Amino acid sequence: MDYTKNAEFxxxxxxYLEGGGQAVRNALSLSCILKRPVRIINIRANRPNPGLSHQHVHGVNLLRNITKARVTGNHMHSTVVEFTPQTLISDTYKVDTRTAASITLIYQVALPVLLFGNKPSRLDVIGGTNVSFAPQIEYMQHVVEPNLKHFGxxxxxxxxxxxxxxxxxxxxxLDIEPLSSLKSVQLTDFGRLKSVVGWSYCSGRLPKSISLDMQQTAQREMHRLWPENECNIQAFKLSPExxxxxxxxxxxxxxxxxxCVVGAAALGDKNIDGHVLGSDASCELASYIKSEVCIDGHLQDQLIIYMALASGRSIIKTSAVTKHTRTAMYVAETMTGVKFETTYDESGQALISCDGIGHSSSFM
Structure with missing residues (x-):
């Protein structure tokens, strides 16, 4: 449906709730997909430095370029953005953040939009691949990607x-293939654990022993709990190139x-202890496996936008619903009119469901 004739924001x-960049990303993505003008107020109101950060400004400007949108408020520390998309142009887009702004969060805002283009698109982004408060790049490759395959x-x-x-x-x-519509998903049956894989890395002046410490600690924990299952964690030091x-x-x-594919991760900070990082990641993953959730706590919020747009009823079994996810539901419900329901099964795990709007590409 095209809402461009109705200019009301x-x-x-x-x-709302989490008060971070999640509301901005999802609102702008849905604005572009549905061609519905949006006004976002109180941006990142709950953060120490409210308003748009570098990463968010780059995301807004990227979507402006993709949809030839009329935009106000697309500058640093802005707490209000008005965004009116015009069209959707599949192409190669380059973004240089000139900072350690998260590449994966920039992908998050543009991927749903470019899925509904008329030809393949490419997003070439310079920034931070593995930074705090964002999915690490390997998580997007090995956890997000197989889960999004369920949507087509x-x-x-x-x-x-x-x-x-x-x-x-x-x-x-990031190379993106366009599609006509999204499939609904039913991810509620955990099945049985098959294998665990992982990537333990370090770089720069840090010794490879840190990677080995992470690897050995994580593998030890996995083998202790599931001795019969394969666990293959690669440990390496990235080359200077x-x-x-x-x-x-x-x-x-x-x-x-x-x-099902669930994931967990840990990232080194100033005082890096490989054993602690390996333990943190493996213990988190173990908690997901033991509770037999199909979607981990870091992915649940990322799936909300796709569930809202899909054709038919989607339902996912996940861990405790996060504020990020509740924020994503609020935005999706406001923008699309869908209604999300959260119930709990006999084991106490959350079941998130909705009937999607069945959005289809205007190009296919």
Whole structure:
């Protein structure tokens, strides 16, 4: 449906619940997809530095370019943005954040939009590949991608260089295939655990022993709990050509017999202890496996926009519903008119469901 003839803005409260960038990203994505003008107020009202940050400004401007939108408030620290999309142009888009702004969060805002284009698109982004308060790039490759496949979504993500806080300098390329509509999903059957894989890395002046410490601690925990299951965690030090600065982290992914993929991760900060990072990530992953959730706590909010747009009824079994997810539901309900329901099964796990609007591409 095209709402461009109705110039009234839908108003989204950017300070709702989580009060971070989630409301901005989802509201702008849905504005572009549905061609519905949106006004976002109280942006990041609950943060120490309210308003748009570098990452959010780049996201707004990227969507402005993709949809030739009329925009006001697209500047640093702005607490109000008005966005009126005009069209949708599939193309190659390049973004250089010149900071360690999260590449994956920039992808989050543009991926849903470019899915409904008329031809394949490419997003070439420079910034932070593995930074705090954002999904690590390996998580997007190995957890987000297989879960989005259930909706019929196809993309390929290549990392050219890794970038860490504070300088960034990472670069990756996301190739997106267009589709006509999204399939609904029913991700409620965990099945049985098949295998755990992982990536334990460090770079710069940090010794490879940190990667090995993360790997060994995580593998030890997995083997202790599930000795019969395969656990293969790669430990490596990134070459200077791949990463110029210091960085360390671990990303784990568990696959099940029913096609579920859940993930967990940990990222090094100033005082890096590989054993602690490996323990943090493996204990989190173990909690998901033990409770047999199909969607982990970091992914649930990212699926809300796709559930709202899909054709038919979607339902996912996940862990405790986060504020990020409740914020995403609020935005999706306000923008699309869908209604999300949250119930709990006999084991106490959350079941999130909705009847999607069945949005279809105007190009197919």
């Amino acid at each position: 839908i108003e989204i409260d950017g300070g 979504i196809s993309f390929e993500l290549k990392v050219l260089q890794y970038g860490f806080y504070p300088r960034g300098n990472g670069r990756s390329v 791949k990463a110029r600065d210091n960085g360390a982290g671990i990303v784990l992914s568990a696959s099940t017999s029913s096609g």
